[in-house]
Amino acid sequence: MVSFKELGLVNTKKMFEVALERKFAVPGYNINNLEQLQAIIIGCGESESPVIIQISQGARAYANQTMLRYLAQGGVRMAMELGYSLPLVLHLDHGSSFELCKACIDDGFSSVMFDGSHLEYEENIEVTKKVVEYAHERDVSVEAELGVLAGIEEHVKSDVHHYTEPGQVEDFVSRTGCDSLAISIGTSHGAYKFKVEKEEDIPELRFDILQDVRKRLGKFPIVLHGSSSVLKKYVDTINNFGGSLQKAFGIPEEQLRKATQYGVSKINIDTDGRLVFTAMIRKYLYEHPEHFDPRQYLGPARQELIEMIKRKNKEVLGSAGQAIYIK
Numbered sequence: 001m002v003s004f005k006e007l008g009l010v011n012t013k014k015m016f017e018v019a020l021e022r023k024f025a026v027p028g029y030n031i032n033n034l035e036q037l038q039a040i041i042i043g044c045g046e047s048e049s050p051v052i053i054q055i056s057q058g059a060r061a062y063a064n065q066t067m068l069r070y071l072a073q074g075g076v077r078m079a080m081e082l083g084y085s086l087p088l089v090l091h092l093d094h095g096s097s098f099e100l101c102k103a104c105i106d107d108g109f110s111s112v113m114f115d116g117s118h119l120e121y122e123e124n125i126e127v128t129k130k131v132v133e134y135a136h137e138r139d140v141s142v143e144a145e146l147g148v149l150a151g152i153e154e155h156v157k158s159d160v161h162h163y164t165e166p167g168q169v170e171d172f173v174s175r176t177g178c179d180s181l182a183i184s185i186g187t188s189h190g191a192y193k194f195k196v197e198k199e200e201d202i203p204e205l206r207f208d209i210l211q212d213v214r215k216r217l218g219k220f221p222i223v224l225h226g227s228s229s230v231l232k233k234y235v236d237t238i239n240n241f242g243g244s245l246q247k248a249f250g251i252p253e254e255q256l257r258k259a260t261q262y263g264v265s266k267i268n269i270d271t272d273g274r275l276v277f278t279a280m281i282r283k284y285l286y287e288h289p290e291h292f293d294p295r296q297y298l299g300p301a302r303q304e305l306i307e308m309i310k311r312k313n314k315e316v317l318g319s320a321g322q323a324i325y326i327k
């Protein structure tokens with residue numbers, strides 16, 4: 001058992017207080033490997049942005065849970081050595097059970113998500129509350145979810161959005177004691193978020209629901225999952241170098257900017273990082289067919305991810321330069 005404090009991590013409390021006050025969203029970036037973690041540390045360090053490093057169940061299965069914990073710990077040390085003053089949260093993304101949340105808390109995570117969005121309302125409350133009780137005794141933050149995003153989540157598959165019912169949020173938050181709430185307003189996971197032919201046909205998110213939730217919860221951190229923008233530049237590069245991603249569309253960045261002004265305090269981005277990596281690796285290997293050292297193609301992919309993170313923090317989330325207010 002290890003406390004996140006021994007690892008040099010922080011929980012989300014102060015981060016969200018400042019985000020709500022200063023109207024920006026903290027990025028939730030997912031990792032599965034070393035290069036993604038390095039890119040997040042450098043990208044957020046250089047843009048002076050707080051960051052939530054997210055580990056999904058899939059990531060734990062892929063990279064080994066113990067390995068990931070030490071990797072995160074290494075990230076904290078690396079940030080210090082590079083002279084970054086970087087508030088860093090280690091977060092379980094889409095935890096499906098109390099047991100998994102507990103295991104992560106015992107392993108040094110400073111925040112966990114219990115995703116009971118697929119459960120009946122009362123059952124979601126019951127398990128979320130149990131996670132909150134265990135987490136809060138250890139000063140760990142808890143994200144919960146109400147409403148189901150369309151698409152496939154690790155253990156949740158839905159063909160349609162079940163938008164969050166604003167009438168439920170006050171009761172849910174007060175009875176569970178959760179620290180932040182993920183809501184469903186039209187975002188979804190992955191690279192195919194809309195069944196449209198062209199970018200111009202992408203519909204608006206349900207800002208009416210967001211505003212209603214915000215009004216009811218007041219200054220309470222709201223989270224948006226499934227918020228990659230599926231940038232055309234990287235989709236085109238993938239397709240130009242042998243890939244095949246058809247009709248891949250994400251959430252336009254101006255809609256995310258708007259969401260930050262309406263009280264969204266955390267925005268989750270995974271797919272955009274995956275696209276950057278795949279695009280750069282495909283391009284590199286095509287242009288350098290004689291190369292076989294992973295550092296040669298992973299290096300440029302990591303560098304491009306750093307650039308993407310810096311730009312998102314600055315131009316979309318508004319988190320760049322905010323780290324100094326969080327200590």
Ligand code: G3H
Nearest residue numbers: 030056058059154189270
């Ligand atoms: O919400 C889903 C995240 O993008 C994690 O994806 O389950 O494939 O690791 P994953």
Ligand code: 13P
Nearest residue numbers: 190225226227228270271
């Ligand atoms: P994207 O698939 O849109 O990147 O969403 C990631 C996410 O919500 C992680 O929890």
Ligand code: ZN
Nearest residue numbers: 189225226268
């Ligand atoms: Zn998610």
